[in-house]
Amino acid sequence: MEHMEQYSITIDGRTLTAWEGQTIMEAAHDAGIYVPHLCYLRGLVPFGSCRVCTVKADGRFVSACTQPVTPKMTIENDSEELLDLRRSLIEMLFVEGNHFCMFCEKSGNCELQAIAYRLGISAPRHDYQFPERRLDASHPDIFLDMNRCILCARCVRASRDLDGKGCFDFVGRGRGRRIAVNAEARLSDTVVDVTDEAIDVCPVGAILKKRVGFKVPIGRRTYDLEPIGSDLEARRRPRAAAPTGGAS
Amino acid sequence: MSTASPTATKRVVIEPVTRVEGHGKVSILLDEANHVTQARLHIVEFRGFERYVQGRPYWEMPVLVQRLCGICPVSHHLAAAKALDVIVGADQLPPTAEKMRRLMHYGQMFQSHALHFFHLCSPDLLFGFDADPALRNVLAVADRYPELAVQGVMMRKYGQEIIKATAGKKVHGTGAIPGGINKNLSIEERDGFLKDLAQMTEWAKGALKIARDYTEANLELAGRFGNFDSNFLTLVREDGAMDLYDGQLRAIDAAGEPIFDQVDDQRYRDVLLEEVKDWSYMKFPFIKSIGAEKGWYRVGPLARVNACDRIDTPLAEAERQTFKALTGGKPNPMSLAYHWARMIELLHAVEKIGELLHDPDLQGADRVTRGDRREEGVGIIEAPRGTLIHHYKVNADDQVTMCNLIVSTTHNNTGMNRAVTDVAREFIDGVPEISEGLLNHIEVAVRAYDPCLSCATHAVGQMPLVVKLYDAAGALLDERVKGCEA
Incomplete structure (x- = not known):
């Protein structure tokens, strides 16, 4: 293993050891500190688009998933200012899509919903936009519901980097930006398969495996018993034994 | 209301009907001698x-x-x-x-x-x-x-x-799924x-x-x-x-x-x-x-x-x-x-x-x-x-x-309308002054069917009852409100 420097950093006043090349997110997670996030997923190249992981590093707002640690870096994660910023970001994601948790099969397993619960959001402060979004049910085993897409690009990165297929990508700009499939029109015209990593990484109910629906009863879904991030916090260790990831 | 009022001179409206599920109203048309010419239960919500x-x-x-x-x-x-x-x-x-x-x-x-x-x-x-x-x-x-x-x-x-x-x-669970159930007891x-x-x-x-x-x-x-x-x-x-x-x-x-x-x-x-x-x-x-x-x-x-x-x-x-x-x-x-x-x-x-x-x-x-x-x-x-x-x-x-x-x-739509009409004719027909108690007879008839008027939720006891009396020209003669603020 290439020699890597150890850095001492602090997160919310807690001193911990990070490794050269790690992002703030990786260092925090290694230490059992939860930084809320949506577009970030361990194993995928950081994208930095959702900004939900925004922290203050040495007084500057940065996204924890893309910002490498530096020696003696002082990081604010769990402050009211940052929590309110994250709430606002999550609320904007809710109002700019059509998120009807009451009949969404991802409910209870949805990271967007789980973060909203963890942050104590009861209703968004912004007006709902009720955009027109499309459905794509053409694939025999996969259902796309763009009403729920939050443009996190997990599917784009997973299909390109893990599956080696590039079935998903962005088209359009600004408010018109959306996920498209790598075909003339329909998902069934791509080479995507239901076993692809890209199908499993969606944090919301935009990419679904058909006919799964509500097979898991209420009470046994991922976030029914404990808030999102609890599993990470449960394995909090005093010091990181070995580095994880490393921004490359 | 697109239906013509036959020869009515007064129109009594019970809106909303209380202590039922959902939101509806009853309208009763009376002639000069307070005889009931028509009584209907209207369902005024639309769901889609x-x-x-x-x-x-x-x-x-x-x-x-x-x-x-x-x-x-x-x-x-x-x-x-x-x-x-x-x-x-x-x-x-x-x-x-x-x-x-x-x-x-x-x-x-x-x-x-x-x-x-x-x-x-x-x-x-x-x-x-x-x-x-x-x-x-x-x-x-x-x-x-x-x-x-x-x-x-x-x-x-x-x-x-x-x-x-x-x-x-x-309320609003997920147990039944196509082809079965997602849990046992x-x-x-x-x-x-x-x-x-x-x-x-x-x-x-x-x-x-x-x-x-x-x-x-x-x-x-x-x-x-x-x-x-x-x-x-x-x-x-x-x-x-x-x-x-x-x-x-x-x-x-x-x-x-x-x-x-x-x-x-x-x-x-x-x-x-x-x-x-x-x-x-x-x-x-x-x-x-x-x-x-x-x-x-x-x-x-x-x-x-x-x-x-x-x-x-x-x-x-x-x-x-x-x-x-x-x-x-x-x-x-x-x-x-x-x-x-x-x-x-x-x-x-x-x-x-x-x-x-x-x-x-x-x-x-x-x-x-x-x-x-x-x-x-x-x-x-x-x-x-x-x-x-x-x-x-x-x-x-x-x-x-x-x-x-x-x-x-x-399914009970016609039956409830028939009950409303029958009770109106039996208890209100020809009565010089229609009391709140008499109007409640109409609601009792509707309640017997336990209707869920739009299959919607409502807060029991929170809905007002509004009764309006109109003359033949459609002018409001009298109005009574009970319950919460209309």
């Missing part, structure tokens, strides 16, 4: 579920369409699941799935009937139709008859807990329900006694209070027994003679049609072979007890026989008899809950099945308020392309 489920994946339906209602969502949940069983080719559910669904349904029936009897209609029966409105509510029941109020709350809770144990939540859950079963049965018997005694003691009133001949429609089991969860369609006429029997649920359109009228958002179903004018029918507890050959639980069957004896074995036509019939079903529901709780199939692991995929499916269930029909078509991409819902209250 049939349209906006189009395009959605079929497996969403049981969870999506139950949002029609916060009072008996289980009925929509199960009717949709039954229709989708047909779509996924699950012709025979595993015993665990069928019995868990039945338990959910009987829990639903138990809590809904208890809610209606104790919370919504008991003030009328205990205090009188024209009692002081300040008394005629559930809070006064709690004050004067605290033991009844507690029973009502605890019976409702028992049913709701059963729903939670089978569907995952007390744990031993701990079962034992919790068994512990209170005897008490629930006793309370159900007590509620039934109140309803029966009331009917028998007020036969003269019941005989002129929305007492009219009609056809009746229900599901029955193959052997003709009452079955609230599954069965074949049966319709009888006012004399009890069969119009059709053992009609497969997938063929409901062979025997039923719907008519649209321009003054209500509710459609008017009728029996095809008789036609729109005379083919209307009633559904719900009265229809079920009238039309079934027997009930397969002993306590409820004994009561059914007493009920039938009152009318010499013929169908009971009295609107007020709905209460008695409803309490017979309350008792039947808790007896079935007891049967199921002792069945080890509820702890089974085989919960889902599938077969050859179909493009169309119908699910029919006997909801607390009556026959509920869900009909879906699904394309090859698994999207819903057509949805038709005929909810219980829709």
Whole structure:
């Protein structure tokens, strides 16, 4: 293993050891500190688009998933200012899509919903936009519901980097930006398969495996018993034994 | 209102009708001498579920369409699941799935009937139709008859807990899925329900006694209070027994003679049609072979007890026989008899809950099945308020392309309008001054049917009652408001 420097950093006043090349997110997670996030997923190249992981590093707002640690870096994660910023970001994601948790099969397993619960959001402060979004049910085993897409690009990165297929990508700009499939029109015209990593990484109910629906009863879904991030916090260790990831 | 007012000089409007589920109004047209020329129950909400489920994946339906209602969502949940069983080719559910669904349904029936009897209609029966409105509510029941109020709350809770144990939540759960159920009943859950079963049965018997005694003691009133001949429609089991969860369609006429029997649920359109009228958002179903004018029918507890050959639980069957004896074995036509019939079903529901709780199939692991995929499916269930029909078509991409819902209250549309008209003519016709108590008679008639007017939720006691009197030129003569601020 290439020699890597150890850095001492602090997160919310807690001193911990990070490794050269790690992002703030990786260092925090290694230490059992939860930084809320949506577009970030361990194993995928950081994208930095959702900004939900925004922290203050040495007084500057940065996204924890893309910002490498530096020696003696002082990081604010769990402050009211940052929590309110994250709430606002999550609320904007809710109002700019059509998120009807009451009949969404991802409910209870949805990271967007789980973060909203963890942050104590009861209703968004912004007006709902009720955009027109499309459905794509053409694939025999996969259902796309763009009403729920939050443009996190997990599917784009997973299909390109893990599956080696590039079935998903962005088209359009600004408010018109959306996920498209790598075909003339329909998902069934791509080479995507239901076993692809890209199908499993969606944090919301935009990419679904058909006919799964509500097979898991209420009470046994991922976030029914404990808030999102609890599993990470449960394995909090005093010091990181070995580095994880490393921004490359 | 697009319908012309024939020769009316006054129009009395009850809006909204209180202590019912949903939002509706009654309008009564009077001539110069205060004779009733027309009386109608209007359903003034519009939902649109049939349209906006189009395009959605079929497996969403049981969870999506139950949002029609916060009072008996289980009925929509199960009717949709039954229709989708047909779509996924699950012709025979595993015993665990069928019995868990039945338990959910009987829990639903138990809590809904208890809610209606104790919370919504008991003030009328205990205090009188024209009692002081300040008394005629559930809070006064709690004050004067605290033991009844507690029973009502605890019976409702028992049913709701059963729903939670089978569907995952007390309201809007996810238990029934196409082809089965997503959980079974744990031993701990079962034992919790068994512990209170005897008490629930006793309370159900007590509620039934109140309803029966009331009917028998007020036969003269019941005989002129929305007492009219009609056809009746229900599901029955193959052997003709009452079955609230599954069965074949049966319709009888006012004399009890069969119009059709053992009609497969997938063929409901062979025997039923719907008519649209321009003054209500509710459609008017009728029996095809008789036609729109005379083919209307009633559904719900009265229809079920009238039309079934027997009930397969002993306590409820004994009561059914007493009920039938009152009318010499013929169908009971009295609107007020709905209460008695409803309490017979309350008792039947808790007896079935007891049967199921002792069945080890509820702890089974085989919960889902599938077969050859179909493009169309119908699910029919006997909801607390009556026959509920869900009909879906699904394309090859698994999207819903057509949805038709005929909810219980829709079937009772003509019957409720007939009851409103009869009661208006009997109690309001020619009366010089129409009191609040007299107007409540109209609401009592509507309440007997326990309508869920838009299959929507409402807050009991929070809805205002507005009555307006107009002259022949349409000018407002008088207005009364009760309840919260209009």
